[in-house]
Amino acid sequence: MQPADTRKNTIGKALGRIPSGLFILTAGTGDQSGAMLASWVQQASFQPPLLTVAIAADRPLVPIIHRERHFVLSVIGEHQSALMKRFVRGVSPGPEALAGVNHRPSSNGAPILTDALAYMECQLKQVCGLQADHLLMVGEVIDGAILHEGASFTHLRGNGFRY
Numbered sequence: 001m002q003p004a005d006t007r008k009n010t011i012g013k014a015l016g017r018i019p020s021g022l023f024i025l026t027a028g029t030g031d032q033s034g035a036m037l038a039s040w041v042q043q044a045s046f047q048p049p050l051l052t053v054a055i056a057a058d059r060p061l062v063p064i065i066h067r068e069r070h071f072v073l074s075v076i077g078e079h080q081s082a083l084m085k086r087f088v089r090g091v092s093p094g095p096e097a098l099a100g101v102n103h104r105p106s107s108n109g110a111p112i113l114t115d116a117l118a119y120m121e122c123q124l125k126q127v128c129g130l131q132a133d134h135l136l137m138v139g140e141v142i143d144g145a146i147l148h149e150g151a152s153f154t155h156l157r158g159n160g161f162r163y
Contacts, residue, residue: 007161008159008161011160012159012160012161013158013159013160014160015157015159015160015161016156016157016158016159016160017156018156018160019154019155019156020039020040020041020154020155021039021041021075021076021152021153021154022037022038022039022076022084022152022153022154022155023037023038023039023041023073023074023075023076024036024037024038024073024074024076024083024087024113024116025037025038025053025055025061025071025072025073025074026071026072026074026098026103026110026111026112026113027061027064027065027068027070027071027072027110028061028064028068028093028109028110029068029105029108029109029110030109031094031095032064032093032094033064033093033097033098033109033110033111034060034061034064034091034092034093034094034097035061035087035091035097035098035101035111036055036059036060036061036087036090036091037084037087037088037090038053038055038073039155039163040053040054040055040134041053041073044138048140048141049140049141050125050138050139050140050141051073051120051122051138051139051141052136052137052138052139053071053073053136053137053139054134054135054136054137055134055135055137056133056134056135057133057134057135059090060090060092060093061093062135064093065124065137066124066127068108068109068110068124069123069124070106070108070110070121070122070123070124070139071110071122071124071137071139072106072110072111072112072119072120072121072122073119073120073122074112074113074116074118074119075116075117075118075119075120075152076116076117076152076153077116077117077148077150077151077152077153078150078151078152078153078154079150080115080116080117080153081153083101083113083115083116084153086101098111098113101113101115102114102115106119106121106143107121107142107143108121108123114147115147115148116147116148117146117147117148117149117150117152118144118145118146118147118148119144119145119147120141120143120144121141121142121143121144122139122140122141122142123139123140123142124137124138124139125138125139125140126138
């Protein structure tokens with residue numbers, strides 16, 4: 001095994017070359033909803049349509065997702081940096097979480113960001129504890145649609161050991 005500093009300069013840079021999209025994950029209903037920027041998202045199955053989202057275990061949305069058993073992923077477009085920046089530092093769940101952001105409730109009540117390119121409404125199927133700083137949440141896509149045409153926002157990280 002390599003020393004920690006060497007790992008950050010070699011493995012970290014290699015991990016940072018893995019491209020990812022940018023999404024706004026929302027959960028909860030009404031004044032109890034919250035939102036966060038998510039980038040570690042991947043489709044995991046065709047039948048049923050499943051996706052995975054890696055979320056830091058200490059994020060305020062984790063207990064809401066556990067309780068509500070559903071969430072929505074809104075896809076950010078490549079020219080929607082203002083929307084991305086709104087959530088990059090995280091926001092606390094509550095009435096102000098989506099203040100000034102156009103949204104509507106999904107069929108399960110979680111907010112859909114109506115300015116996003118697309119959305120996927122998911123029912124939580126499983127949470128995988130990885131003995132790591134992130135949890136892997138598996139959701140079945142039960143609804144979704146393209147809201148606007150355009151290319152998805154993608155990015156690379158400079159180092160795979162931090163966002």
